[in-house]
Amino acid sequence: MKNMMELGEYIKEHVVWSLLVFLWFIKLLFRCIPEFTYTESLFGFVILSVIVMAICITLTWNRNRNYRNLIENIILCWGVFVCITYMDLYRTRIVYVGIATAVISLLLSILVLFRRIRRRDKRYLIIKRRVENAAILWKRNSAIASLVIMVPVATSSLLYGTVLNSKAEVVKVYGDEHSLKANIEVISDIEPSRWETLSIEQKLLVAQKIVNTEARFYGVTHEILVGTDDLSIGTLAYYRDSTHQIVIDLDHLANGYSYDVLSSLLHEVYHAYTWDLIKLYQKLDEEERNLLIFYDASVYVKEFADYKDGDENFYAYYTQLAEIHAREAGETESLEYIKAINEYLGIELDVDMDEFSCLQEYIDYISKE
Numbered sequence: 001m002k003n004m005m006e007l008g009e010y011i012k013e014h015v016v017w018s019l020l021v022f023l024w025f026i027k028l029l030f031r032c033i034p035e036f037t038y039t040e041s042l043f044g045f046v047i048l049s050v051i052v053m054a055i056c057i058t059l060t061w062n063r064n065r066n067y068r069n070l071i072e073n074i075i076l077c078w079g080v081f082v083c084i085t086y087m088d089l090y091r092t093r094i095v096y097v098g099i100a101t102a103v104i105s106l107l108l109s110i111l112v113l114f115r116r117i118r119r120r121d122k123r124y125l126i127i128k129r130r131v132e133n134a135a136i137l138w139k140r141n142s143a144i145a146s147l148v149i150m151v152p153v154a155t156s157s158l159l160y161g162t163v164l165n166s167k168a169e170v171v172k173v174y175g176d177e178h179s180l181k182a183n184i185e186v187i188s189d190i191e192p193s194r195w196e197t198l199s200i201e202q203k204l205l206v207a208q209k210i211v212n213t214e215a216r217f218y219g220v221t222h223e224i225l226v227g228t229d230d231l232s233i234g235t236l237a238y239y240r241d242s243t244h245q246i247v248i249d250l251d252h253l254a255n256g257y258s259y260d261v262l263s264s265l266l267h268e269v270y271h272a273y274t275w276d277l278i279k280l281y282q283k284l285d286e287e288e289r290n291l292l293i294f295y296d297a298s299v300y301v302k303e304f305a306d307y308k309d310g311d312e313n314f315y316a317y318y319t320q321l322a323e324i325h326a327r328e329a330g331e332t333e334s335l336e337y338i339k340a341i342n343e344y345l346g347i348e349l350d351v352d353m354d355e356f357s358c359l360q361e362y363i364d365y366i367s368k369e
Helices: 006-026 039-060 067-085 085-111 120-160 182-190 198-219 248-256 260-284 292-305 313-317 322-347 358-367
Strands: 224-230 237-240 244-250
Touching: 006 039, 006 067, 039 067, 039 120, 039 224, 067 085, 067 120, 067 248, 085 120, 085 198, 120 224, 182 198, 182 260, 182 322, 198 224, 198 260, 224 248, 237 248, 237 260, 244 248, 244 260, 244 292, 248 260, 260 292, 260 322, 260 358, 292 322
Parallel strands: 224 244
Antiparallel strands: 237 244
């Protein structure tokens, strides 16, 4: 394509459009660089963008100053940053897309560079132009590859509010096929020595199986999707009833002790159960609500109407009945899963699992061995 802008205008358009779409990128795709703070990562993004943009502008300022290249250049800036920051989550996809892009670009470059040169008197200019075309070809293919990598991430962020979701089957009706016994082969991967060998995606699959199993136990009436994202400090996981999601902190999932992750998942499924109780309670007549069996639900309704967040008042958050019951569920239900896992894997203990009253007692016991 021919030039459509003067060089100064071309550079200005890059700056203007980069700023215009920056907030969109921050909302959907921005993620901190591993081991860097948010501010440091933001600064790193700016520096990296300037470097990539400068290279792209240099490649296109002679004969390709147009909006198509402008768009490609911005996409490529994002793509490089996303590949760096999402490598731990999408390593397989990034590597495969990168290899495919390199192979295709190399083959096309060979076709561009090694065609027969008929004008011997302009050999130098022809070779120079072909090298430029090959470089632009690599840039364009890299921008397309960036889109292939970024679109699923942006879609997940836009639709689910998470950077990665489980690929396991999410169901509405939890039959016997979702029992602990039927899924023990996958769920047993939560055992610490097996858990640490899994990728993030594999851990999400195990987490989804655990959530489905626990949802069946409680008789939850809807699907629950497990996703992961970078949550605020101190938040390991949360349940969002409006979208039927459990979102678990990425670092907790990736680096947390596996049985603590198990407890977090069971804790959040209990919250899903709590919401079902609240909805049922609200459908009852006044007389029916007075039944003792619905006392907890009546307390949950009041608490959720004025829910105390742990960031504002930790004591008020911690002592809410809904949180007390969810913690108890996470601690005690974990033991049932561990007992089944130990039996499946042939792990023998010197004491009976029934001797432990909570998960922490079990963790303290095995840590002493």
